[in-house]
Amino acid sequence: MSKHEAVPANNGNAAPEAKLSRASVQRFSLYLRHLERWNAEGLQVVSSSQLGEALGINDAQVRKDLAYLGNLGQPGIGYYTQELITALRHRLGVDRAWTAVVVGVGNLARALLRYRGFGEQGFKFVALFDADIRKIGQAVEGLTVHAMDDVSSVVRATQAELGVVAVPAENAQSVADSLVAAGIKGILNFAPVTLRLPGAVSLVTVDLAVQLEQLAFLVHLAQNE
Amino acid sequence: MSKHEAVPANNGNAAPEAKLSRASVQRFSLYLRHLERWNAEGLQVVSSSQLGEALGINDAQVRKDLAYLGNLGQPGIGYYTQELITALRHRLGVDRAWTAVVVGVGNLARALLRYRGFGEQGFKFVALFDADIRKIGQAVEGLTVHAMDDVSSVVRATQAELGVVAVPAENAQSVADSLVAAGIKGILNFAPVTLRLPGAVSLVTVDLAVQLEQLAFLVHLAQNE
Known part of the structure; x- marks a missing residue:
């Protein structure tokens, strides 16, 4: 963090x-x-x-x-x-609906879009973005994949508040910068990097390696104490 | 938890x-x-x-x-x-290698298998399992997908210690039971359910809705205080 x-x-x-x-x-x-x-x-x-x-x-x-x-x-x-x-x-603040966009339409994004828990908790995905020109225009889980150049206009048009960063580590900061410039208020980051964001933008990072490490640690403790 | x-x-x-x-x-x-x-x-x-x-x-x-x-x-x-x-x-306990299996070869599993952070931290995936007969025998990220009936024999043969549960919520408990019966020592659970495990088996649950909710909460706090 x-x-x-x-x-x-x-x-x-x-x-x-x-x-x-x-x-x-x-x-x-x-x-x-x-x-x-x-x-x-x-x-x-x-x-x-x-x-x-x-x-x-x-x-x-x-x-x-x-x-x-x-x-x-x-x-x-x-x-x-x-x-x-x-x-x-x-x-x-979850007694109201929240709108979110996802950047990086890979396996993780597809898993997230299918995860029914989000809808139940009032989260609505409103747009997808990807840098891969072959993905642009495709429909994924009912949403069209937009080009990165359209982040600003689409975020404004949809009034999306949250952005999910599901791109490789090396692209995560520039994606985050684009989201912030477009007016996104909070970022959920899955890339294993520490993003630098303006103080007014909230950040939650999910590092999957940390989660697996925790598990290893608990097993290690159970075996050694 | x-x-x-x-x-x-x-x-x-x-x-x-x-x-x-x-x-x-x-x-x-x-x-x-x-x-x-x-x-x-x-x-x-x-x-x-x-x-x-x-x-x-x-x-x-x-x-x-x-x-x-x-x-x-x-x-x-x-x-x-x-x-x-x-x-x-x-x-x-991460100054040694840990072996893990993944149950449920969907988008989340594919994202996990491609996540390079795991290898860097000493985690090695050694086998995959799925209940879908169409996936059994397929190679995914260099690993063969096995049938659920083979959990016990494959876990024993690979001496896998950790199991990742990436199946729908309704199947998560039975999958966890199979992993425990096969001798798995710790489970990383992505299904949005509370698994019941024997005390000797460690559990880490990653609820993605909780992560997005945290982000909403931080944004909500920033906007209201």
Whole structure:
């Protein structure tokens, strides 16, 4: 992660939410996943220790995180599942639709476009781009592949907010620069490079090698301790 | 994450490493990525505050994490980059090769097989499996696609340790069960479901919707605070 990936600086208020860490942001998504599942299973009330156990962290951290959403917990009772979900979705900004474009129409992009989880969470892909002239004009998962020269006009026309960078490492920075110039507000980067972005543009990097490495580490720990 | 994803329980010793959190495990991989880059750039010494800034956490947390590796930091100097890399790679178990199989030969699997970062980090894919009879026997990125019935024999023959689950959500649990029965020690799961695994098998889940949601959240924060 570069420093540009940090949560935006606070606006001068001393509110507790002003210093939300990247780790907290990640936990909010995980809380939401577990709560949605438990809610579907009929669980009306959850405790901070249930959430803590699900995420492998302690109750105190859960309560501290959830305090960011306001005064939701009931001492001795816990949190009302649906109320917590609504508050989290609102706070995460996922109680509205988000539009995204994808640059680099390879295997990863195709996998992403078919991944039904995105639609369920309110994410809508509105355009695709590729530098390969043979792909331009093709329809992939119902979307037309545009030329890189059209990033600016298409992003403006579709009012897309998020951009997914699924190109080789050596092209990722120039693609990101084009997206930023076109007005994209956040980038999900799958290329194994650290992108340099203006502070106002948010960045999440998914390094698949890091994920596999984590797994190796957990297995290594299990075998050696 | 299920409770099965938690770092394995300690062996009864009161050593500080016995209570390594999932979050620390993730940070170790990120420390390693930054250190390798800085080392390539010629940086011979790094401080806990440099690492903290790169990960968006405070120095104290960095020092606490790195203490897990032994007494490496020099007060007033910092950490020797190469020494820290060597210690991290050893502790993470990535100073040796790891073998992995992939189940589900779709777009995501093809993207993973082409992702050069894995080879650089010592991960070697040794076999592919798919339930689709039309894919069985095909060669994909130099590996033959085997039938699901052959998971057990092929995993044993290749002595594969890790399994990547890249199948639709509804098939993920049965695939994971087959991998576990075949002796796989850790699973990297891309299906948006919580897998139930025996405690001895490690699990890392990559939920791509969670990643995009995080990005939306960061953009939302930047726009509203």
